[in-house]
Amino acid sequence: GQQLNQSPQSMFIQEGEDVSMNCTSSSIFNTWLWYKQDPGEGPVLLIALYKAGELTSNGRLTAQFGITRKDSFLNISASIPSDVGIYFCAGGTGTASKLTFGTGTRLQVTL
Amino acid sequence: SAVISQKPSRDICQRGTSLTIQCQVDSQVTMMFWYRQQPGQSLTLIATANQGSEATYESGFVIDKFPISRPNLTFSTLTVSNMSPEDSSIYLCSVGREGMGTQYFGPGTRLLVL
Numbered sequence: 001g002q003q004l005n006q007s008p009q010s011m012f013i014q015e016g017e018d019v020s021m022n023c024t025s026s027s028i029f030n031t032w033l034w035y036k037q038d039p040g041e042g043p044v045l046l047i048a049l050y051k052a053g054e055l056t057s058n059g060r061l062t063a064q065f066g067i068t069r070k071d072s073f074l075n076i077s078a079s080i081p082s083d084v085g086i087y088f089c090a091g092g093t094g095t096a097s098k099l100t101f102g103t104g105t106r107l108q109v110t111l
Numbered sequence: 112s113a114v115i116s117q118k119p120s121r122d123i124c125q126r127g128t129s130l131t132i133q134c135q136v137d138s139q140v141t142m143m144f145w146y147r148q149q150p151g152q153s154l155t156l157i158a159t160a161n162q163g164s165e166a167t168y169e170s171g172f173v174i175d176k177f178p179i180s181r182p183n184l185t186f187s188t189l190t191v192s193n194m195s196p197e198d199s200s201i202y203l204c205s206v207g208r209e210g211m212g213t214q215y216f217g218p219g220t221r222l223l224v225l
Binding site for chain 2: 003030031033040042043045048088100103104
C-alpha cells in the first residue's frame with residue numbers, strides 16, 4: 001500500500017538543538033497526524049491537524065498542515081533526551097478515517 | 112483518549128500454528144483497526160474491524176489469513192493463521208470515533224514465528 005515519504009530518515013542531534021522533519025504525499029489528505037513511538041510501545045499521538053494551513057503547537061512541538069494538503073512538517077524545539085524515538089506522520093481521508101503512515105524519522109539525541 | 116490493552120503482549124510461535132490477539136478498550140468506540148508493523152518498518156493497515164459484520168480488509172490482506180472478530184464496541188480479536196516466519200511483526204490495534212480523524216493505539220503484540 002501507499003506510504004508517505006518522511007525526511008530525514010534518521011537524525012542525530014545534540015541536546016538543546018531544534019529539530020525539523022517533514023512528510024510529503026502524492027495524494028491529498030484531510031487530516032495530518034504526528035505520532036511518536038518508543039521502543040516496545042505503540043505509537044502515541046502528538047499533534048492532530050484538520051485544516052490546510054493550520055499551525056498547531058503542543059509544548060515544544062509545532063506542526064503545520066501544508067496548504068496543498070499534500071505535506072506536513074513537525075518541529076521540536078530545545079530537544080531533550082526523552083525526545084529519542086521514531087516519529088511517524090499519518091494522513092487521513094474522510095471522517096471514518098483510515099490512516100496512511102509515513103516511513104518514519106528516527107531521532108537520536110546526544111548529551 | 113481511550114485506554115487500550117492488548118493480549119498477549121508478546122509470543123513466540125511455531126510455524127503452521129495460529130495465534131489470536133485480543134484488543135480491549137475501556138469505553139465504547141465506533142472504529143477499531145488492526146495494523147502490522149514489520150521489523151524496522153512503518154505501520155500498515157490490515158483491516159477495519161466492523162461491529163456486527165465482516166471486517167473490511169486492505170489490499171494484500173485476506174480473511175482466511177487474518178480473521179477478525181468484533182462482537183461489541185469495546186473488543187476485537189485478530190487471528191494470525193497458519194503462521195510463517197514472515198508473519199513475525201508487531202500487531203497493533205487502534206481505535207477512533209466516527210467524525211474524528213484521530214486514532215489511538217494499543218501497546219502492540221510482538222510476535223516471533225520460528
